[in-house]
Amino acid sequence: MPSGQQRARARSSAITPGGQASEAEPLPAEKVRALFGGHRLSPAQRRIAQYITDHLTEAAFLSITDLAERVGVSQPSVTRFAISLGFNGYPALREALQPLALSAAAGVPEVRQEGGRNELQAAVDAEIENLESLRRTFADTDRVLDLGRELARSVPLTILGLRISLSLAEYFAYAAKRIHPDVRLVSRGGSVAYDALLQSREAGGTWVLAFAMPRHANETLAAMRAARSTGLRVALITDQTLGPLVDEADMTLTAGTGSRLVFDSYAAPGILSAALLQAMADADPERTQLRLEKYEQAAEQHDFFLQD
Structure with a gap:
């Protein structure tokens, strides 16, 4: 899990002096969706993507074994998911996710909504x-x-x-x-x-x-x-x-x-x-x-x- 010093660094980069999230800086969950967007994912891979999005602060620090168990898929499925996103394996994907998880843990609002939309509304949009x-x-x-x-x-x-x-x-x-x-x-x-x-x-x-x-x-x-x-x-x-x-x-x-x-x-x-x-x-x-x-x-x- 992130240390207090890591949380402080993430907070300083994601929060304006007034204590509000910068309007120019997308929320961590939005960055995760952007990371997954634009790729044709299989149904099993979409389940992995949804789990990571919904549990970002935890999922970004899980081993491949733990993530596969939480989602209910095989470890090779997690590896194929990472490769389909352009990473050379799950460790590289986890490394990319961890700064986003640190930002969320530092206090940047992490919600499942985009501009007031939940996932079902986003699908309709x-x-x-x-x-x-x-x-x-x-x-x-x-x-x-x-x-x-x-x-x-x-x-x-x-x-x-x-x-x-x-x-x-x-x-x-x-x-x-x-x-x-x-x-x-x-x-x-x-x-x-x-x-x-x-x-x-x-x-x-x-x-x-x-x-x-x-x-x-x-x-x-x-x-x-x-x-x-x-x-x-x-x-x-x-x-x-x-x-x-x-x-x-x-x-x-x-x-x-x-x-x-x-x-x-x-x-x-x-x-x-x-x-x-x-x-x-x-x-x-x-x-x-x-x-x-x-x-x-x-x-x-x-x-x-x-x-x-």
Whole structure:
């Protein structure tokens, strides 16, 4: 634990003569978040980051064994976490954290809030930023409208979503079936995906829409390459603007994902998916209206939904 002399030095550097934290100097917890920010962390690594943030004055002086035990992860997980942040190991990360812990122990307010926000509010704020970014891209709607027309013409239309990306793919496929005559969801990789993609192409399909959210799966890339080998064109919804997935796609639409919580959140990709469904609906309004009316008749006849 820090000595009294160490606390005094930390206090003198972090507190103004009037006894208040300098406005120009970020709080220790903010510095820790900045240290972790900008890195794509796995769910286990986010748990480590959250524990260190919440228990900074203690965690910065723990051995790798103790930290792993407190968080409930393995020691190699802690080492990989440190390396993912750009350190050569856990000791280097701990050395970087200790001055911040000393500042917090010296009396600089250490709270879980940023500007009055708690962690959940901060996660929502990050998603709002993603939505604002998406809103700016929607200033030019041509790419979404063009892709919507292409997907509407592809019969059958194949939707690809593997691992965690499956949830978005299922949402899109479920809604697309209301307005499109033949939608096929591919939710398994390997030879199963290849068979489904080949059958779609042989049936007359021209496009596959792939979803690729973090952590990006190798089997998604393999399935996209398989789709192209059959003659299908590939559209991609992802959070990336560069990389092998984008290189393999004929058209890419990008939306940021929220990464402040243990698992990513998908507010912007969800809105982007809904916008693309809207573009598909508008591409063939007569077909859309006919199919929606038939669906409503079936829903009423078979009592699909509760009466609100």
